[in-house]
Amino acid sequence: MTFLELKDLRIHFPSDDGLVRSVDGLSFRLERGKTLGIVGESGSGKSVTSLGILGLHKGGRAKISGEIWLDGEELVSASAEHVRTLRGKKMAMIFQDPLSAMHPFYTVGAQIVEAYRIHHDVSKKVARKHAIEMLDRVGIPQPDRRVDSYPHEFSGGMRQRAMIAMALSCDPELLIADEPTTALDVTVQAQILDLMRDLQRDFNAALIIITHDLGVVAELSDDILVMYAGKAIEYGTSEDIFERPEHPYTWGLLGSMPRLDRERTERLMPIKGSPPSLINVPPGCAFNPRCVYGDRTGGRSTTEVPELLESEGGHLVRCHLSRDERRTVWENEIKPNLEAS
Numbered sequence: 513m514t515f516l517e518l519k520d521l522r523i524h525f526p527s528d529d530g531l532v533r534s535v536d537g538l539s540f541r542l543e544r545g546k547t548l549g550i551v552g553e554s555g556s557g558k559s560v561t562s563l564g565i566l567g568l569h570k571g572g573r574a575k576i577s578g579e580i581w582l583d584g585e586e587l588v589s590a591s592a593e594h595v596r597t598l599r600g601k602k603m604a605m606i607f608q609d610p611l612s613a614m615h616p617f618y619t620v621g622a623q624i625v626e627a628y629r630i631h632h633d634v635s636k637k638v639a640r641k642h643a644i645e646m647l648d649r650v651g652i653p654q655p656d657r658r659v660d661s662y663p664h665e666f667s668g669g670m671r672q673r674a675m676i677a678m679a680l681s682c683d684p685e686l687l688i689a690d691e692p693t694t695a696l697d698v699t700v701q702a703q704i705l706d707l708m709r710d711l712q713r714d715f716n717a718a719l720i721i722i723t724h725d726l727g728v729v730a731e732l733s734d735d736i737l738v739m740y741a742g743k744a745i746e747y748g749t750s751e752d753i754f755e756r757p758e759h760p761y762t763w764g765l766l767g768s769m770p771r772l773d774r775e776r777t778e779r780l781m782p783i784k785g786s787p788p789s790l791i792n793v794p795p796g797c798a799f800n801p802r803c804v805y806g807d808r809t810g811g812r813s814t815t816e817v818p819e820l821l822e823s824e825g826g827h828l829v830r831c832h833l834s835r836d837e838r839r840t841v842w843e844n845e846i847k848p849n850l851e852a853s
């Protein structure tokens with residue numbers, strides 16, 4: 513049985529300007545022990561998707577449809593109360609914004625202790641010891657003292673580590689890490705990624721790593737899902753995405769990847785133009801205003817929404833160009849350029 517499966521998930525927010533289609537028909541599967549990277553520019557719906565899986569839009573303004581199956585249970589139709597009981601042990605999230613995940617009025621230790629004791633029948637003393645261990649594992653100095661600090665007493669980077677300790681404290685079976693490392697220095701980034709790998713190995717956990725930088729997920733992910741304007745536009749194994757990518761947007765992301773052999777801030781070729789409005793999504797392919805290949809599809813790019821179709825062996829692509837055209841462009845135009853730059 514697939515551990516996590518999304519089927520045609522839609523998360524729309526009514527607003528004064530119209531309906532914001534943040535997630536618009538997203539489907540994917542994830543097995544235990546596997547890592548999925550979700551990649552896309554700012555505003556493509558990555559965080560809204562993760563919050564949706566955790567049930568955190570329930571009771572809000574969001575209109576949610578589709579299905580989220582976690583370990584045999586459907587969560588879109590489940591009660592907010594029930595989904596809450598799954599958070600912590602069954603699934604947990606490392607949030608992009610640590611403050612949103614922590615209560616300002618309780619010490620960091622108290623929050624870890626509380627989360628741990630919901631799922632483990634242990635004394636406060638034992639839970640506190642566990643909290644100190646977790647803080648130590650994420651690299652917080654003097655954890656036996658810092659356990660009694662409040663979130664605001666931590667620096668940004670420390671707060672992020674504390675939140676990671678919180679998320680990992682119950683050994684979740686599904687861990688979603690939303691841009692987990694951007695605010696951290698390189699050494700700590702590596703420590704955190706190691707911790708996540710330990711979790712995966714020790715508990716056969718399923719991981720989702722969310723980022724706008726393909727480089728971050730290159731080594732970690734088994735599969736990669738590229739999102740654009742609330743939809744998957746390409747999905748495949750890490751190898752599919754890096755060795756034989758077929759979507760023009762993915763080519764753009766590869767081209768704009770920071771290179772290890774250069775200054776971290778240097779980007780090769782940023783994708784021209786900006787992400788579309790999610791209220792007035794461009795007709796046809798949402799990427800068409802920025803795509804230089806749209807004129808090769810006989811007008812379909814601006815009139816017809818492309819479907820996400822299988823190219824080969826589970827590699828899915830949402831583009832009107834034929835498979836042969838995409839492969840030819842990749843081999844002859846894009847790949848040599850990337851290699852040369």
Ligand SMILES: Nc1ncnc2c1ncn2[C@@H]1O[C@H](COP(=O)(O)OP(=O)(O)OP(=O)(O)O)[C@@H](O)[C@H]1O
Pocket residue numbers: 525527532534552553554555556557558559560561608724790
């Ligand atoms: N509660 C909300 N109400 C209305 N619109 C929302 C809400 N939450 C998110 N959105 C909109 O949904 C879109 C997708 O947001 P989301 O946070 O998922 O993007 P993201 O891919 O995580 O981007 P980033 O890389 O910047 O974190 C954005 O246009 C955002 O403004």
Ligand code: SF4
Pocket residue numbers: 759760761797798799800801803804805806809812813818830831832833
């Ligand atoms: S469908 Fe057209 S506009 Fe969209 S990515 Fe393919 S070629 Fe470009």
Ligand SMILES: [Mg+2]
Pocket residue numbers: 558559560608690
């Ligand atoms: Mg986000």
